[in-house]
Amino acid sequence: MTVRVRFSPAPTGYLHVGSARSALFNWLYAKHTDGTMILRIEDTDTDRSTPELIASIHDSLTWLGITWDEEYRQSDRFDQYLEAVEKLKASGHAYYCECSQEEAQQRAKDRGGPPGYDGYCRDRGIEPGEGVVVRFRTPDEGVTGWTDLIRGDVEFENKNLEDFVIVRSNGVPMFLVANAYDDLDMDITHVIRGEDLINTVPKVLLLREAMGATSHPIYAHLPLIVNEKRQKLSKRRDDVSVDDYKERGYLPEAMTNYLATLGWGPEDGVEIRPMSEIIEQFEVEDVVKSPAFFDVKKLEHFNAEYVQAMDPALFIEQASPHIADSDSEVFGELATVVQERVKFLHEAPDLVSWIKGDMAEPVEKDWRKVMGKDGVKEVLETVLGRIDETDWTPAGIEKLVFGVGEELETKTQLPVRLAITGSRFGLPLFEPMALMDKEVVKKRLEMALSKLPES
């Protein structure tokens, strides 16, 4: 039997890293087993789903390198769900209900106990009409359970399952039926998704059985990815859109590699490795149960490793879009040294922008620390005074700066760097300086001198 898995996002927002991880694990498993990966757009929430969002999900998945073999859109299949619902009604598994949400809630409140719908309309013979929904009739007793590939045996008592809505009053089928119907219809063999959906399993199982299913897919519920407060990642409060990471210059390979280590780890402990090896080693049952914190620091490290490993030509090609046009020439000349000290593509601009553009405002603390030292004034003045007679090449500038250092018996590189670049950190100093206009260098030195404390 060939494995068929599906990633089924609701297009109600951009793809975020949690969903991306679910997509990735499905994809890894499909690849590992040589199975089929299905992308199923669950757009039954017609109010919030948009074509733009579907397109953005496609883009994000593609960017990550996650591919799919078949694609479906639930909004194309409403007729089928509705037909299935008709059968459910005919067999007594579903019924019309005219209770408003307020009424249902009010009754739940009045009777105390558990909230949820009480089955009031079960046998009232309601006819379809304005404000009428279709509900699925859940058993009053017994248990519904399954063996989860990751969590083991999970059981729910049927009495805790309310008669849930499967068709809205506007006639649109809801998530649960669509989901149950499609998994059955598409012969899904493994359902791999976030743990936030674990509570819906018994309802879907009941639905499937009512639809005549004699067997069920294997379920595997992934631990959630959480923020620093250990809460489920939320699009609203957390910074988690895959697209944003792309914009910030993260590499897709770094992202997927990092995501693969959240909830799972290779046997030999080597975390950074080609996707082909991850596919080879990946087993769903090895996924851990506890939630994982999305650690951007570690992602950064992964990204740095991938940036360092990039082919230089590819680095230039991919970093260039981040570089201002006015800086592209110097970037071209310094790309290799830029690549060596950058963790993200988006850091490249800052490393070169001071050469042709404006220099960054120095960090106050750094400035005080470096410029407050004795002798700095002499250093800057001497260097400034000799610029006109300096051979304006990297070697010439090095001779100038270090020469002054030897004469005055002090280190000159740092104050000169801070004066000219505005930062303690950055590229090797002399190569970029050689690309600058002498007058600009002089002006920055003068500016630094003027800001020196009068002592």
Add this chain to the structure above:
RNA sequence: GCCCCCAUCGUCCAGCGGCCUAGGACGCCUGCCUUUCACGCAGGUAACACGGGUUCAAAUCCCGUUGGGGGUACCA
């Protein structure tokens, strides 16, 4: 409230009854290298939530407590 899940360094992952005085990775700290930064190299920091069992032996199995999380919609 009710239902469900989870619990090893700050973080991610190893550990599936003895090999654990608990291992790797990120972070952080120290040193080396270096007239910047980064890289590299050598070290270091730091955890089995708690309480009961079971067993010759428990981080590993069982129960409870505590803590955390998820769900509880005519969202998915």
